[in-house]
Amino acid sequence: MGYHPFMAANKKTAQKPAEPVNNVQAVSSYLDGLYPDGIPREHWPIVQVVRSLAVAVDTLPDQPALWKQYREALCDLDELHAYEEDKLDAIITRLQAPADNTED
Numbered sequence: 001m002g003y004h005p006f007m008a009a010n011k012k013t014a015q016k017p018a019e020p021v022n023n024v025q026a027v028s029s030y031l032d033g034l035y036p037d038g039i040p041r042e043h044w045p046i047v048q049v050v051r052s053l054a055v056a057v058d059t060l061p062d063q064p065a066l067w068k069q070y071r072e073a074l075c076d077l078d079e080l081h082a083y084e085e086d087k088l089d090a091i092i093t094r095l096q097a098p099a100d101n102t103e104d
Helices: 005-010 023-034 041-059 063-096
Strands: none
Touching: 023 041, 023 063, 041 063
């Protein structure tokens, strides 16, 4: 899994005021950036899992199993979003392709 700004909330170092202070806030900010036009209905289940696990790791930060599930859910969300973006890119590419002139 790549770096995610919301994972920085778990670091014990001093944080800038603009950074989230917990995973719930970090996930909220991340989702706002990932879905600026709102979360699509088909993504609601995985988003809810991520939000619930953010609450869980904030409440019980010493539970490694929760962190593992949280990271896996974040990866699943990233993969789903990337898949949707790839599908959209393919549609845009097809629409931008020049039409064949069949009236010869």
